[in-house]
Amino acid sequence: MTRSRRALDQIYLPFWAAVFVALACVAILALNGWREWSSRQNDLKNAEVDMANLARSLTQHADDTFELADTILIGLVNRLETDGTGPAAIKKIQTILQLRKSTQKRIRGMFIYDETGRWLATTEQVDFTRLNNSDRDYFQRHRASSDRETLIGRPIKSRSGGQWIITASRRFNHPDGSFAGVALTTIDAAYFSQFYEQFDIGPNGAVSLLNADGIMLARSRDEGTYVGRDMSNSPLFKNLLDRPAASVYYFKSPLDGLQRLSFYQLSSRYPLVVLATKAVDDVLESWRYEALTRMVFVLGLTGLIATTGFYLVRQLLERQRMAAALLAKEADFRLLAEQSSDMVTRIGFDERILYVSPSCARVVGWDPGQIIGTPALAGINAEDLPRVQQTVTALKLGEAEEARIIYRTRHRQKGEIWIETAMRVTRVPETGKIDGVVAISRDMTEHKDLEKKLAALAISDGLTGLANRRHFDERLQGEWAKASRDNTPLSLLLIDVDHFKKFNDQYGHQAGDGCLRSISRILTEQAQRPADLAARYGGEEFVLLLPNTDAEGCEQVGQRVREALHEFGMLHVLNPPSKRVTVSLGGATNLPAGVAADCVSLVAAADRALYAAKDGGRDRLVMSGQVIAWPGTKSA
Numbered sequence: 001m002t003r004s005r006r007a008l009d010q011i012y013l014p015f016w017a018a019v020f021v022a023l024a025c026v027a028i029l030a031l032n033g034w035r036e037w038s039s040r041q042n043d044l045k046n047a048e049v050d051m052a053n054l055a056r057s058l059t060q061h062a063d064d065t066f067e068l069a070d071t072i073l074i075g076l077v078n079r080l081e082t083d084g085t086g087p088a089a090i091k092k093i094q095t096i097l098q099l100r101k102s103t104q105k106r107i108r109g110m111f112i113y114d115e116t117g118r119w120l121a122t123t124e125q126v127d128f129t130r131l132n133n134s135d136r137d138y139f140q141r142h143r144a145s146s147d148r149e150t151l152i153g154r155p156i157k158s159r160s161g162g163q164w165i166i167t168a169s170r171r172f173n174h175p176d177g178s179f180a181g182v183a184l185t186t187i188d189a190a191y192f193s194q195f196y197e198q199f200d201i202g203p204n205g206a207v208s209l210l211n212a213d214g215i216m217l218a219r220s221r222d223e224g225t226y227v228g229r230d231m232s233n234s235p236l237f238k239n240l241l242d243r244p245a246a247s248v249y250y251f252k253s254p255l256d257g258l259q260r261l262s263f264y265q266l267s268s269r270y271p272l273v274v275l276a277t278k279a280v281d282d283v284l285e286s287w288r289y290e291a292l293t294r295m296v297f298v299l300g301l302t303g304l305i306a307t308t309g310f311y312l313v314r315q316l317l318e319r320q321r322m323a324a325a326l327l328a329k330e331a332d333f334r335l336l337a338e339q340s341s342d343m344v345t346r347i348g349f350d351e352r353i354l355y356v357s358p359s360c361a362r363v364v365g366w367d368p369g370q371i372i373g374t375p376a377l378a379g380i381n382a383e384d385l386p387r388v389q390q391t392v393t394a395l396k397l398g399e400a401e402e403a404r405i406i407y408r409t410r411h412r413q414k415g416e417i418w419i420e421t422a423m424r425v426t427r428v429p430e431t432g433k434i435d436g437v438v439a440i441s442r443d444m445t446e447h448k449d450l451e452k453k454l455a456a457l458a459i460s461d462g463l464t465g466l467a468n469r470r471h472f473d474e475r476l477q478g479e480w481a482k483a484s485r486d487n488t489p490l491s492l493l494l495i496d497v498d499h500f501k502k503f504n505d506q507y508g509h510q511a512g513d514g515c516l517r518s519i520s521r522i523l524t525e526q527a528q529r530p531a532d533l534a535a536r537y538g539g540e541e542f543v544l545l546l547p548n549t550d551a552e553g554c555e556q557v558g559q560r561v562r563e564a565l566h567e568f569g570m571l572h573v574l575n576p577p578s579k580r581v582t583v584s585l586g587g588a589t590n591l592p593a594g595v596a597a598d599c600v601s602l603v604a605a606a607d608r609a610l611y612a613a614k615d616g617g618r619d620r621l622v623m624s625g626q627v628i629a630w631p632g633t634k635s636a
Contacts, residue, residue, distance in 0.1 A: 014313040021309025025302045032298045036291045040284065044261060047283040048248045051263035054199060054207070055246070055276040059265040061195070062209060065106050066270050069168040069185040070150045072100065072110065076183040077148075077172040085114060085180065094121040106191060108165055109158075111184040113139065120181070124161070131159065133182075142171040142182050152270060154215050155189055155228045164189040164227045166217050189227045192218035204258055204279035212240070212271035226255065236264065236275075253277070343441040346426075347376045349396065354436065363419070363443050365412025376439075381408035381416065395425050395437055406444060418444040461536040463513055464520035472535035472543060479531075479547045480599035483590060491554035491589040493544040494606040495523070495561065498582045498618040500540035502574040515570060515581060516540065522564045526557055543606075551589040551623055558585045558621040575618075582619035586610025589624075 076093070083089035090112070097110045100123070112120040117134025133139050138153040153167040165186040174180045196207035197220045209218040214232030231237060234254060246265045253260050262277035343363040346355035353376050356368045364371075364379075380388055384407035391403050402424040411417045421441040425434050459471035467475070476492075483490040497503070497519065504512040516536075523534040523542055533545040544561075546554055562583065570581040586609030590602050605624035613622040 014316045017313050017316060018309065021306060021312070024309075025306055028298060028302050028305070032294065036294065039291065040287050043283055043287045044280075047261055047278055048263060051201075051261065051276045051278060052246070052248070052265075054201070055263045055265040055274050058196065058207060058209075058276065059267055059272070059274045062192070062272055062274060063267055063269050065187060065192075066150075066152060066168055066272070068106060069187065072107065072185055073150055073168060073170040073183050076110070076112065077170050080112065080172045080180070080183065081175075085112075085120060090120050097121055097123045106187060108161075108186045108188045108191070111186070112181065113184065114181040115143070115179050133159070133184075136167075138167050138169045138184070139182050142169060143179050145171075146177075147171070152211060152272070154211070155217055158186065189218040189222075193220055193222045196220035201276070202278050202282035204256075204282050206277050208275040208277070210237075210273045210275065212266070212273060213237075214240075217272075229255075240266075240273075249275075250280075345376065345439040345441065347437045347439060349434065349436050351376050351392065363441060364409065364417075365414065379410035384408050391423070392437070395423060396434060398425070398434060401425055414445075418447070420444045464517055464536050466520050466523065466542070467533055467535035469535065469538060472533065472537065472545065475533050475535075475545060476599050476603070479545060480590070480602070483547065488548045489550045489589050489591055490602065491546040491549040491551065491557075491587065492602050492606045493546070493554060493558050493561070494537065494586045494603075494610045495519075495542040495544070495583050496585075496610055496614070497540040498584055498614075499572065499575045503572050503581065506572075506574055518568065518570060519565065519581075519583070522561060522568065526561050526564065549589070550591075551587070554587045554589055555621065555623055558587050558623075561585065562619070562621060578619065584610060584613040584618045585621040586613055587621060587623045 079093065079096075080089075083092070093112060097112075100107075100110065109123045111122045111124075111133075113133050114120055117132045117136075117139055119128035119131045119133070122128055134143075136153075136156070138151055141151060148171060151167075151169050153169065155164050155166050157163070158165045166189055167184055167186055169182050169184040172180050172183055192209050196209075196218070199207065199220075201207070205220075207220045208216060208226075210216050210231060214230060214234065214237035216226050216229040216231060219226040231254070235251060236243075236249060245268070246263070249262045249264050251260055251262065252258070259280045260277040261280050261283055262275055264273055264275045266273050342357075343360045344355075344357040345353060345360075348354050353372050353374055356371055358368060360371065361367055377385065377388060377392070388405060388407050391405050394400050395403060402422065404420070404422045406418060406420045408416050409419050419441050421439050423437050423439045426436050426438055427433060428435050459467060461468045479490055482488075497515070500512065500515075503515060519542065520534070520536070523544060526532075527534040527544060529547075531547045535543050535545070537543040544557065546557060549557070562585065565581065565583060566578075568581075571579065572581045573579050575582060586606045588602050588605035588609060609622040609624040613620050616622065
């Protein structure tokens with residue numbers, strides 16, 4: 001009976017094994033499908049959050065812009081209704097408009113029209129004696145309505161500049177309450193478009209600013225074809241009043257036909273709508289690639305499982321399951337180790353190498369036969385060896401099952417390289433006792449070199465290769481503290497290229513960049529000592545920091561810079577009388593026994609000397625007097 005039952009179990013065992021494999025494959029595919037769908041929804045959700053944050057921020061920006069225009073209009077209307085529109089009052093208004101024009105970056109222009117639409121005053125440099133705006137929609141609406149609130153009009157073509165503008169206007173009255181005219185401010189539609197283009201929302205993403213009637217006021221990626229379009233027939237605006245003030249919105253764009261994920265936000269202060277959108281294809285592009293990669297992997301894994309199950313069933317039928325499984329496991333391990341680009345090493349409890357994969361020739365330059373049986377820690381840098389030995393000891397004592405460590409070791413041809421090794425203990429199957437370590441190592445030298453390069457880029461100027469402003473400020477504070485501590489002088493030279501804007505205008509910006517690079521090479525040559533620092537201070541300004549240098553030495557360095565530039569002889573026809581590129585220099589020295597000051601006072605003194613050099617005719621060096629604390633200075 002027992003034998004019969006065992007025989008029956010052996011008959012059904014392959015069947016149940018096949019069922020198990022099939023269920024496992026189905027489960028893996030189902031779980032992967034659910035995971036991919038969840039990942040897709042998560043990407044869309046993240047994009048929705050990004051668009052919501054962007055729309056809210058840009059709505060605040062639009063509100064602030066029109067609030068600025070509104071504030072200007074209120075001030076103009078109050079002055080007009082108080083002082084009237086007589087010649088003297090209009091002359092004052094014209095002066096005020098010109099002053100405001102120079103201080104307002106967002107506002108394109110400001111205008112005053114009388115009750116007939118005639119221009120009274122403007123910030124624009126045009127002859128407006130014959131201009132009349134009584135035909136404009138905003139003017140007619142103000143004339144017909146006694147409403148005193150600010151009106152944000154549809155985008156129109158400017159009569160003074162020809163560009164698309166957005167108008168914000170207010171009515172002002174005569175003392176008897178009758179219509180006296182219109183005060184108007186304008187904002188370039190391109191201002192919003194250029195501002196929106198600063199945000200990275202994908203190759204097909206867009207931000208639109210519309211009024212509550214569905215008229216397009218501005219749009220990113222606009223070549224003049226979108227402003228002024230009527231979008232009131234789109235689904236969003238057909239039932240806008242029934243929608244919440246802000247919400248996610250999926251739609252197919254009538255402008256370019258793309259399916260878009262968006263978030264719209266209605267302004268709580270003005271009749272404006274901001275719509276931030278991403279193309280759904282852009283949002284899901286990364287997911288599609290990753291999902292395809294994972295799906296291929298899962299299908300391969302599923303196929304591998306199915307194949308393994310098939311062979312398992314066959315092996316069960318042949319009563320060789322255990323032996324075949326062990327052989328397959330060993331073969332898989334060998335295949336993985338020998339085909340891997342990483343170096344796989346088996347290390348015994350005595351810390352000697354028992355096995356190493358062929359990739360060791362690429363990683364450390366030695367053939368497997370040359371290092372099997374040698375100490376695993378041979379060749380490790382002496383500074384790193386204690387740390388590596390401590391890690392290995394912890395693994396041998398069972399204090400950790402695995403560890404990862406980066407260290408330096410010898411390469412047969414390349415000298416010293418950086419290695420990253422992941423280690424895991426191995427145990428005797430019968431007893432569970434630790435008998436060694438399996439280590440997987442890879443060459444990290446390029447990664448370490450890249451880290452060094454990135455660290456250097458963080459403190460250097462991209463155009464000239466000199467130290468950048470941030471690095472200069474840090475070095476200045478450090479050298480100032482050192483000079484104060486050691487009672488030694490500290491000098492500084494500020495250098496400004498004479499008439500550099502004219503050079504750019506005459507020869508072009510590429511030539512200007514070449515000029516700056518040439519000057520930076522001269523400054524590098526003059527910063528001869530290890531402690532000297534040449535830096536780009538900003539634009540065409542440079543700085544030389546000269547520790548342990550008195551005023552006489554500072555002046556000598558400055559003169560060498562001028563002489564070197566004269567010898568270089570770069571042409572600059574708009575820089576008389578030499579018609580060559582020259583520089584003005586301002587030098588300052590902090591004396592050990594001088595009046596108490598801070599490092600900003602040294603910069604301020606050099607800056608004043610530089611302006612004196614400019615005022616004195618340029619192409620010269622002026623040294624500052626005693627460095628004293630400059631009122632109101634702050635640390636750089």
